[in-house]
Amino acid sequence: MLNIREVKARIESMQDYSGSLRVFRLRLADDFSFAPGQFVMLSIPGLVDSNGRKIAKAYSISSSPDEKTLELCIVHYQNGALSPPLFKMPAGSEVTVTGPYGLFVLKEPVPLGAVFIAGGTGLAPILSMLRFLYSKGFKGKLWLFYSMSEPRLFLFRDELLGYQKNNGLQLVASTSNPGANWLFEKGRVTDAFPGHAAKIPKDSGFYLCGPPAMVIDTVKMLEELGYKKENIHREQW
Numbered sequence: 001m002l003n004i005r006e007v008k009a010r011i012e013s014m015q016d017y018s019g020s021l022r023v024f025r026l027r028l029a030d031d032f033s034f035a036p037g038q039f040v041m042l043s044i045p046g047l048v049d050s051n052g053r054k055i056a057k058a059y060s061i062s063s064s065p066d067e068k069t070l071e072l073c074i075v076h077y078q079n080g081a082l083s084p085p086l087f088k089m090p091a092g093s094e095v096t097v098t099g100p101y102g103l104f105v106l107k108e109p110v111p112l113g114a115v116f117i118a119g120g121t122g123l124a125p126i127l128s129m130l131r132f133l134y135s136k137g138f139k140g141k142l143w144l145f146y147s148m149s150e151p152r153l154f155l156f157r158d159e160l161l162g163y164q165k166n167n168g169l170q171l172v173a174s175t176s177n178p179g180a181n182w183l184f185e186k187g188r189v190t191d192a193f194p195g196h197a198a199k200i201p202k203d204s205g206f207y208l209c210g211p212p213a214m215v216i217d218t219v220k221m222l223e224e225l226g227y228k229k230e231n232i233h234r235e236q237w
């Protein structure tokens with residue numbers, strides 16, 4: 001169990017994927033250890049609710065523990081308590097992270113043929129796992145089924161295509177709203193997965209993260225296809 005710490009951080013850089021999804025890189029003022037798949041509670045100094053209580057929200061870490069900065073992929077909610085003020089902050093601003101939290105972590109040893117399934121920003125903790133494994137020279141076969149609501153929300157597309165080309169990642173990207181230039185699969189994860197199931201052994205380990213409806217539907221599909229419930233690790237929000 002890693003110690004939970006509160007650490008000050010500065011926003012080092014930001015990258016927008018659309019008006020409502022931004023990737024933040026944070027430079028932490030102190031050491032911060034976490035396991036791939038865990039999350040932090042993020043707060044803004046002085047931001048409190050109507051009762052004067054500090055506002056803090058959970059965000060999965062998408063960077064690998066061996067990186068120098070902490071990366072978070074954050075959705076903007078128009079009436080949200082934290083994301084609107086956060087999206088107004090310029091680079092260099094100070095925030096606070098507390099953590100790490102969460103049990104959605106890689107089981108050791110990672111079985112060959114592990115299957116990662118991500119919906120939307122559910123990619124974040126899974127990307128942390130993939131980055132960690134590949135940075136350690138992991139050579140085994142891994143699958144990533146990744147669905148997004150529209151092509152412009154294909155997070156870290158070039159990096160993932162690089163893992164496909166150079167590390168043997170079996171990448172199956174899909175969207176229900178493909179548009180004209182979409183080169184990947186059409187539909188949700190539950191549409192894309194069955195066509196590949198014959199290549200995925202029944203005792204495979206699964207790491208699944210995304211919106212609750214997607215996670216529920218995907219677990220149901222996996223169980224119907226004969227995969228073992230105890231091998232399906234999941235996180236949802």
Ligand SMILES: Cc1cc2nc3c(=O)[nH]c(=O)nc-3n(C[C@H](O)[C@H](O)[C@H](O)COP(=O)(O)OP(=O)(O)OC[C@H]3O[C@@H](n4cnc5c(N)ncnc54)[C@H](O)[C@@H]3O)c2cc1C
Pocket residue numbers: 039057058059060061072073074075076077078079080081082083084102121124236237
């Ligand atoms: C373990 C974990 C990991 C997570 N990782 C991520 C991540 O990597 N990226 C990410 O973007 N999110 C992540 N989340 C989700 C994130 O913590 C929440 O979406 C968070 O609530 C957003 O905070 P906010 O202050 O911006 O919006 P909130 O204030 O929480 O509001 C969110 C939305 O709900 C609406 N709302 C708020 N209160 C009410 C109400 N009473 N009734 C009806 N609607 C209401 C708001 O209008 C808004 O549209 C994670 C959550 C968990 C639990």
